[in-house]
Structures are given as C-alpha cells and as structure tokens.
Amino acid sequence: MSAPTAEAVQAELVNVMDPEIRRPITELKMVRSVDVEPSGLVVVGVDLTTEGCPLKETITRDVTNVVSALDGVSDVRVEMGVMTEEQRKELRSTLRGGAAEPEIPFSKPGSLTRIYAVTSGKGGVGKSSVTANLAAAMAADGLKVGVVDADIYGFSIPRMLGVELPPTKVDDMIMPPVQHDVKVISIGMFTQNGRPVVWRGPMLHRALQQFLADVFWGDLDVLLLDLPPGTGDIAISVAQMLPNSEILVVTTPQVAAAEVAQRAGIIAEQTNQRVVGVVENMSWLAQPDGTRVDLFGSGGGERVSAELSESLGYDVPLLAQVPIELALRESGDTGTPFVLRDGDSPATEALRSLASSLSHRSRGLAGRSLGISPVGGR
Template sequence: MTGVDLRAVRAALHGVLDPELRRPIDELGMLADVTADSGLVTVRVLLTIAGCPLRSTIDADVRAALTGVPGVDAVAVELDVMSPQQRQELRERLRPERGIPFSRPDSLTKVFAVASGKGGVGKSSVTVNLACELASRGLRVGIVDADVHGFSVPALIGATGTPTRVDEMILPPVAHGVKVISIGMFVARNQPVAWRGPMLHRALEQFLADVYFGDLDVLFLDLPPGTGDVAISVSQLLPSAQLLVVTTPQAAAADVAERAGTVSAQTGQTVAGVIENMSGLTLPDGTVMEVFGTGGGQRVADRLSASLGVPVELLGTVPLDVALREGGDAGTPIVLSSPSSPAAVALKAVADRLATQPRGLAGRSLGVTPVG
C-alpha cells in the first residue's frame, strides 16, 4: 500500500492546463505516466517540443496541483518530449479540419474587425483594452494584429512571449488571459516590414488558419487604417466579421472614419458600432478641454446609419486619460491597471455592449435528430 490514491492524483492533475493551449494536459495526451511510491508521486509529462519556453510553468503547476492531495509527501516531475507521431495525433485532436475555423458556418466566435479611417486615433489601444476587459470576465478572447506595417499590439498588451511552433501549427502567446499573434513576434525589434498586397493577404491567412486559438468567444482583429489590402482580405477570409469603427471627435477624423465603415456596403459586412476615442480631457479644476472638438463619433454613427440603411450606434466615448497612455507603455491596459479611471469606465461600458451581443445560432446545426 502506497497510501496515495492515484485516482485522486489524476483528478488533481486534470486541473493542470497547458499554458499555451489552455487545455488540461491529460486531454492533450501530455500526461504520460503517474506512479506513487511511499508518498512520492512521480509525474511524467510530454512537452510538445524540446525547447518548450514554458516548461518551468508546467513543472510548477503540476507540483502546485498535487499540494494537499492526501498521502502525497513529495512530487517528482519528469519532462520528456512528444514523438512525431504523438505531435501528429495532438494536431489532429486540436484541429481535425484544415482552413480558417472562424469562417465556418458552425463557428460561434464573434469576430470584431477594429477599423479606422486614419492612423493616430487610438484604435490599437481600444482593441487591447476591450479584449482584456472581456477576458477578465471569463470570456475566451484572441487578438490578431493585422496591422503588419504598423504593429503595436504586443507592446500595448505586454505580450513578450514567442509563438511556439508545433510542426505546421503555431501556438500564440497569452497576455492577461488574451491569446495574441502579431508579425511583431517574428521580426527583430523595430525591423520594418515592407510587404505588398499578396504578402499581406498571405500573412493574415496564415494567422487565421495556422495559429491555434482554440474555441474563442471573441476574436478581435486590429486592422491598419484605411480601406486597403488588409481590409479587403478580412472581408474575404472572414465575411461574417463585424466592423468596429474608431474615430476621434475631430471633423477631419470623422470624415475618413465614415469611409472605413461605408466599405461594409461593398464587402457585405455589418457595422457593430462606432467608438469615439480622445473625446475630452478633464483638467485639475474639473473643467473639460475638448482638445479634438466634439461630436465626431455621433456624426459618424449618424452618417453610417443613413448611408447603410441600418441603425449604427455610437457605442461609447472614451476621454483622454494619461493613465490610458501609461498603461499602454507599461503593457498593462488601463482596464486592468486603473479600472476606476474615466477612460477605463468608458471602455468597460463599450465592452458591456459587445458582451451582450449573443453568439449567433441562426443557420447552425444543433446536432439533434428526431426520434420515433
């Protein structure tokens, strides 16, 4: 008698998740063996690749999971590596079909393409804050940084990890509970990416098809400004994606933002709403300085409603806030670093609006058949 119930040990280990795949290690075939000898439990775990960057995390999580299990006095963790056959079985288990999972008719993931007419309106900051806020509520969230030439998402969200490649499958780093992929993770710091249309399309296609995000509730795409190659590629690769149009109150920004939303009439996409960023700056005496004017977001929403023939709402106005910039510089978005600040409160209100939009079931098979 060892005094250790191996069933209790395995039950505890079921709670250990692979840090990249976010699935229990026993479901992934990573839990190779568990033995017990007089209170010493030895756990053999198979890593996906030899140079797994999170091997120490897995080791620590296994030890932590077995703390408190009756009869367990010590834990030994042996880390081995999957064979090519085991990796093949893992890929087939995770993704039995090739292609872009978010474009399939049975996909329940809400896809938001965050667009703007011009640069400098804070589109990327809005994207990462909305993603982190929804993730903090328990939703499964991912971000594709589709702005290949002007990528900034990794720095804004503090994603310092490197994607892990398991043969043809790429595992995205996770930051603040959000899975993130960006071309910035594949190039040296500040190295420019000088690609034309076909290369941009292929990069976006690979991010959507080869990166394993798992079953997401929400996927955000941070688009480059304007209505160029990437916006067209998104409409082709993800025709069900909804546009979130970001503008500032300034009239000039509102004019070009309207174009970013009107393109949906040509692509067949819908506009989920408009977000006005940098709406005003509260001074120490309590007065508000309208640095970029007022009303741009509502003007965009009204014009899009008229041109598209469907109601387009202004989802929220986000004030200028020093904490918003500080959070981005530190890689900790303001909804996490300063949740009670005016900008964070406004962003949380926008997240409320997005979270209440249900994952659509129209036209999807429920997998049931009549009896009798």
C-alpha cells in the same frame, strides 16, 4: 500514512492546464508516466510539445502543487520529455477536431464566436489602444478572447498587452501566447526588433490566413482584429476570410479624422459586412476644476455615426466616447491594460461599458444550422 495510488495521481493531474492550449495535460496526452514509491515520492513524466517550450517551468510548478496536495505524498519530481512526431500528429488532429488540413474555424456556419474588426480611417486615433482594452475587459468578465494584430506594418498589440513570450510551434500549428487571459498573435512576434515588414498584398493575405488557420485559438467567445487604418488589402482579406465579421469604427472628434473614418466604414457596403458602431476616442480632456477641453474639437463621432447610418441604411450607433487620460497612454506603454487598473475614471467606465455592450450582443441566424430537417411533404 500510505502513499497514494498512481490512479489517484492521474485523477489529480486533470487539474493541470497547459498554459497555452488551456486544456488539461491529461487530455492532451502529455502525461507520459506516473510512478509512486512506498516512501511517498511521486515521479511524473511529462512530454512537452517542443523541447524549448517556454512554459515548462509553469507546468512543472503546477504539477508539483497539484500532486503535493494529495495525502501521503512526501515529495514530487517532474521529469520532462519531448513528444515524438507521432504524438504531435495525434495532438494536432485532436486540436483540429480530426481535420487533417488547417482551416479557419471562425468562418464555419456553426461558429458562435463574435468577430469584431476594429478599424479607422487614419492612424493615430487610438484604434489599437481601444482593441487592447476591449480584449482585456472582456477577458476580465470571463469571456474567452483572442486578438489578431492584423496591422502588419504598424503592429503594437504585443506591447500594449504586455506579451513577452513568443508563440510555440507544434510542427505547423502555432500556440499563441496568453497575457491577461487573452490569446494574442502578431507579426511582431516573428520579426527582429526594429525591422520593418516590407510586403505587398499577396503576402499580407497569406499572413492573415496563417493567423486565422494555423494558430490554435480554441473555443473563443470573441475574436478582435486590430486592422491597419484605411481600406486596403487587409480589410478586403478580412471580409473574404471572415464574412460574418462586424466592423467597429474608431475616430476622434476632429473633422479630418471623422471624414476618413466614414470611408473606412462605408467599405462594409461593398464587402457585405455590418458596421456594429462607432467609438470616439480622445473625446475631451478633463480639467481639475471639472471643466472639459476639447483638444480635437467635438462632434466627430456623432457625425460618423449619422453619416454611416444614412449611407448604409441601418442604425450605426455611437457606442462610446473615451476621454483623454494620461494613465491610459501610460498603460499602453507598460503593457498593463488601462481597464484592469484599480479605481474608476471616465475612460475606464467608457471602455468597460463598450466591452459589455459588444460582449452581450446576440448573434444572428444567418448561415447557422438550426438542426432541423424536413420530415416529408408533397
């Protein structure tokens, strides 16, 4: 059997995706060369974005598997190189759609990405756990999902999603790591273990701006932001940078938590955002005999929903009540989102239903071009 042509090999390499950018390596012009010897040995030259690319073994494996499937191939050798400055410049331009400077793609009028800022009035109500499981459930349903861990002081999303690889930099562009098909960025990826972040407002604003503009997110269906509790600098910055973002309020049934959660939602009145709904977490603990124990009281989610609806002048529904389950806490520690585990439970059903309802909400037309223009008139 004769060896394949170099053109045939190039055609098959379209099926090899860059693990971070999620585009074919041929489209990104990472394939430097393809040489085919009469013996059937195929040598593929691949230029990585950076010399220390943590996923070069993945690319090597994928190239080898794709090319080996061709008839007439006896062996495959992948030779790695590094892009030149000119190549990286061209790649940055391609990824930014020709734009020279970083810009926040989600703030453009034509953006179709649904943006949810997940907030709470106080810490400890499970806001990050809800965010991580929402992201994983949406990605499992086939959506392109990104998560910004905007809780700069109390970041926890990388652990909850099991992110271990650091981001990759292409000069001033950051490629976010991907875990469970979710793109993730967090300040925790840039700090030493155990070291606190001691920043004031301007630094927090700049960090969020970099997460949104300098990170290559690609074409996302949904972007989730895990906000710090309360109504501080980050909440205000999100409203300024992402005016089309919607707020999802997380509370527990406890009266004290519900009171402060309401204040976290009322900020939407001043920032011209919309509160999409309320999630009551830790709603009850199911007993072996089928009864429920209300460890944190009851009615907090309904109270926040009713008071926000009255204050904001539109319906703010209670979207989900998530019961306490030991496995839900364990999954956050091990980095395997609870919604991805085998089997159903009241908590998984509540979270999956919440993800589905947020995924299928239609975008409004405010700020979006309808593609029409006047043809004349008096």
